[in-house]
Amino acid sequence: MSVLSVEGLGKSFSGLHAVRDVDLDVADQEFLGIIGPNGAGKTTLFSLLSGEQPPTSGRVIFDGTDITGWSADRTARAGLVRTFQLMRPFESMTVLENVTIAALSVRKSRKDARRHALEVLDRVQLSDQVGGVVSTMSTAGLKRLELARALAMEPRVVLLDEVLAGLVPAERAPMIDLLRSLHTAGQTVLFVEHIMAAVMALSERLVVMHEGAVLTSGDPRTVVEDPRVVEAYLGEETA
Numbered sequence: 001m002s003v004l005s006v007e008g009l010g011k012s013f014s015g016l017h018a019v020r021d022v023d024l025d026v027a028d029q030e031f032l033g034i035i036g037p038n039g040a041g042k043t044t045l046f047s048l049l050s051g052e053q054p055p056t057s058g059r060v061i062f063d064g065t066d067i068t069g070w071s072a073d074r075t076a077r078a079g080l081v082r083t084f085q086l087m088r089p090f091e092s093m094t095v096l097e098n099v100t101i102a103a104l105s106v107r108k109s110r111k112d113a114r115r116h117a118l119e120v121l122d123r124v125q126l127s128d129q130v131g132g133v134v135s136t137m138s139t140a141g142l143k144r145l146e147l148a149r150a151l152a153m154e155p156r157v158v159l160l161d162e163v164l165a166g167l168v169p170a171e172r173a174p175m176i177d178l179l180r181s182l183h184t185a186g187q188t189v190l191f192v193e194h195i196m197a198a199v200m201a202l203s204e205r206l207v208v209m210h211e212g213a214v215l216t217s218g219d220p221r222t223v224v225e226d227p228r229v230v231e232a233y234l235g236e237e238t239a
């Protein structure tokens with residue numbers, strides 16, 4: 001059964017069709033990769049799903065409810081939560097405070113939220129940095145923190161926007177392992193990623209976007225060999 005359905009979703013910016021007529025069904029516990037060349041509309045699609053931006057056309061059905069036009073806060077509280085490519089932690093706060101604030105959306109007391117935040121930080125292997133101030137963290141630490149803040153909200157579906165970007169190759173394998181553990185735990189995930197090793201290691205199904213539209217989707221190995229996909233990427237550097 002679909003936990004998330006997108007019907008005819010579109011977004012125009014003064015005539016530019018950043019996202020056009022996208023249909024998508026995401027199954028419960030699916031790990032779905034979204035790829036496409038620069039400017040294909042991937043981040044805009046996430047913004048439409050998460051309520052950061054209203055669509056120009058189409059509908060988003062989440063867990064049986066039409067959430068089209070809901071604010072980002074309301075969407076996140078309903079269980080559809082995203083991370084950002086350009087991360088947005090509270091710089092002057094500690095790692096634990098950042099995750100506790102996110103956890104407060106699903107826990108009534110500060111004490112419960114703090115306990116839940118500590119559990120999530122353990123899951124993302126940041127337990128040794130709970131008291132650290134965010135402004136001094138490495139990119140790899142910040143990526144885990146961004147993930148922790150999303151997971152602390154106990155999302156039914158999490159949208160991960162380039163969680164491997166900026167990591168050096170040695171840091172990628174542990175992050176891929178961490179994402180795989182989310183999958184094993186039954187978390188439904190949509191992720192946008194340019195690093196193809198991660199895309200191929202993690203995706204159960206792959207959606208390719210090009211010029212705002214879905215070019216094709218299906219089994220990852222079949223999809224990446226599709227001549228239309230190869231052509232869409234011509235002239236792009238792939239990681």
Ligand SMILES: Nc1ncnc2c1ncn2[C@@H]1O[C@H](COP(=O)(O)OP(=O)(O)OP(=O)(O)O)[C@@H](O)[C@H]1O
Nearest residue numbers: 013016017018036037038039040041042043044045
């Ligand atoms: N707020 C905006 N105003 C005008 N144009 C926008 C806006 N946001 C995105 N666009 C345009 O929409 C198109 C899709 O952009 P988007 O960032 O969604 O692509 P993307 O696939 O995420 O790209 P990348 O892989 O480089 O992050 C691009 O042409 C972009 O310039």
